Amino acid sequence: MLRIIAGLLLLWTPYCGFSHALDNTIQNAPADVNSNAGDIGAHSEADVIHSSLSVDVVTLPQQTFALLSSEIPPAHAVRLAWQPQQSLDGLHLPTPVLVVNGARTGPVLCLTAAIHGDELNGIEIVRRIMHDLDPDQLSGTVIGVPIVNLQGFHRTSRYLTDRRDLNRYFPGNPYGSSAARIAHSFFYEVIRHCHFLVDLHTGSAYRTNLPQIRGNLNIPEVAAFAHLFGIPVILHSEGTEGMLRHAAVHAGIPAVTLEAGKSQTLQESAIRYGVRSIRTMLNKLGMVDDDNDPVLLESVFYQSAWIRVDHGGILFSHVQLGEKITKNSILGVVTDPITNMRSEIVSPYDGQVIGMAVDQVVMPGFAGFHIGVQHAEEQRPAVHAVSAHKQTNPIQMPASE
Numbered sequence: 001m002l003r004i005i006a007g008l009l010l011l012w013t014p015y016c017g018f019s020h021a022l023d024n025t026i027q028n029a030p031a032d033v034n035s036n037a038g039d040i041g042a043h044s045e046a047d048v049i050h051s052s053l054s055v056d057v058v059t060l061p062q063q064t065f066a067l068l069s070s071e072i073p074p075a076h077a078v079r080l081a082w083q084p085q086q087s088l089d090g091l092h093l094p095t096p097v098l099v100v101n102g103a104r105t106g107p108v109l110c111l112t113a114a115i116h117g118d119e120l121n122g123i124e125i126v127r128r129i130m131h132d133l134d135p136d137q138l139s140g141t142v143i144g145v146p147i148v149n150l151q152g153f154h155r156t157s158r159y160l161t162d163r164r165d166l167n168r169y170f171p172g173n174p175y176g177s178s179a180a181r182i183a184h185s186f187f188y189e190v191i192r193h194c195h196f197l198v199d200l201h202t203g204s205a206y207r208t209n210l211p212q213i214r215g216n217l218n219i220p221e222v223a224a225f226a227h228l229f230g231i232p233v234i235l236h237s238e239g240t241e242g243m244l245r246h247a248a249v250h251a252g253i254p255a256v257t258l259e260a261g262k263s264q265t266l267q268e269s270a271i272r273y274g275v276r277s278i279r280t281m282l283n284k285l286g287m288v289d290d291d292n293d294p295v296l297l298e299s300v301f302y303q304s305a306w307i308r309v310d311h312g313g314i315l316f317s318h319v320q321l322g323e324k325i326t327k328n329s330i331l332g333v334v335t336d337p338i339t340n341m342r343s344e345i346v347s348p349y350d351g352q353v354i355g356m357a358v359d360q361v362v363m364p365g366f367a368g369f370h371i372g373v374q375h376a377e378e379q380r381p382a383v384h385a386v387s388a389h390k391q392t393n394p395i396q397m398p399a400s401e
């Protein structure tokens, strides 16, 4: 219950003002956001609960919702099309945008998937969420874009046709590269209408991720949002310049990434995790009213590290995704197929395997295992984790988002 109150308090603030200020604070938002980095400890449970009492959460009959030159009446579900104003190959690829406008007022939540065109689990997660929503029972609006990068999707590719990674170009530039123009169009025509954003991804390049939420936990609104999903792993990650969630946060929109599974395949268990966690979040935001609200114990990792192999060869893992490991655990073994030389990959940390390569041929330097680094005090319920922590020094890792 405390977690729900804390989440609602921290989130209702941005819903009522934080993101609405984006029209005139985009330039100022990054500095303001960064200045909050040391204030995480300021939100004690008592403060949170006390403040929450003064928050009057009332829903009213919903208004018409305007998006992409369309007007969506209350209690209606529609399919719209977003079309980048510019297309590299001259082909027009209208991208479906699903919108469910509820019967009562509430936040506008955006779900985006397949910004990397070969990441399929998110497409199915968005489909299940959107088509299960009952407009008559929804408070607020949900915008779902199952396949943002249609160019990549048609070619089973992570990238746009010019090999650029779309998720490095947000919020975009109307006068920049093809990717920058597409990013700009999507950001300003769709994303700026959101109060909250969940961007769905999978591991890349034959790596798979334990279902996890990634977000900049130094920002209280993002941290509170991240804790609404009831998902077992939350990873602190500021994100890098050009990522959609990074740009969204800087525009005043609390945003997280939901990672689940691996690319180029559909994995039922990862999809179910994703759907359940988003339904949990919708419930806690007050947008839907589900009875079965699972509350899972979360592991919050403020540090993570990729463990690389030092020798090339054939990699076989000795651990499974999600497995708890200790320092000196053997994560896997690489065997050179010619010399038969065998080398073990050993964890330098206590923690949990939150991402890993599938068994394959690897070269020296290959990042094989993503470890959420365990610090004893980090295995706490959400409110404690948010309120008790200052930022540590995150270990740099290759971004797969």
Ligand SMILES: [Zn+2]
Binding pocket: 115, 116, 119, 200, 201, 202, 204, 400, 401
């Ligand atoms: Zn991705």
